[in-house]
Amino acid sequence: MYRSTSGFVGGALILALACWLGIDAAAVGEGDTPWLALAALLFLVPLVAAYTLVPAVYANEDRLRVRNPFRTITLPWGRVVSLRSGYTNEVFSDDGGKYQLWALPVSLRARKRATRRDPRVTGDRAPGTGASRRGGVAPGAPDRSAGVDRAPTDRSMDELRELHEHRGGEASAQGEVSVRWSYEILAPSLAGAVLLAVLLGLG
Known part of the structure; x- marks a missing residue:
């Protein structure tokens, strides 16, 4: 399985913060605030999960x-x-x-960093390795040559x-x-959006 570790961790942190704030607002809020908090959670949580936890x-x-x-x-x-x-x-x-x-x-930053680490791309060369390779690799077309350092x-x-x-x-x-299609993501998010719009319209 392949996935973005940084995206997964970042998404988990955002969800934890959103749930903490939303549940707190629902528990201690007055008037329409609890319903608005719950509607916002229903709308946002599936979207955040979709873009951070789901991709694999x-x-x-x-x-x-x-x-x-x-x-x-x-x-x-x-x-x-x-x-x-x-x-x-x-x-x-x-x-x-x-x-x-x-x-x-x-x-692109990881590609450039990997390119700089490779001595054949930077122009450096160890004794006995022959001519150096200059010019590097275009960011949009990474080199697949054997031995060239690669971004993850x-x-x-x-x-x-x-x-x-x-x-x-x-x-x-x-x-x-x-x-x-991921209806388990789309359906609750759409329901939350409709509920949030109705509450804001009535308020």
Whole structure:
């Protein structure tokens, strides 16, 4: 499984703070304040969870499952055309579908830091290593050359590409692409938004 650790931890902290403030307001507030607090929690908690806790990428020998904030996409490796890294990480299917990998956000800072650590990119060279490599790698097109230091999400994408290259032609890796909307996120958030709008309108 692949996911953003920093996003997960940050989301958990935001949810803890939101729940603490919301429950406190609901418990000690007067008038419409408790209802407004509960409506706000119903609206915000699913959205925060969707963008921070939910995103994940699962991969095995037969398929890739991409869990994004509001939908989950399952792609057999045989239906994957490519996995591309630019300013976002994306997977393309043979039916023209393009799906962003929310769990693997691109960090240009991490790419630059990884590039600076590699002596062939910075222009340094150890004795006997031959000519140095200058110029670096464009942020939107990371180098996959062997030995070049890589940002964490770029290494994850390399692992997914390797699985695709080795398993794409296997019989067990064929099938249909499926997309499932996350109604368990959308429904409560929409209900909270409607309730919040009604309460604010009546107030």
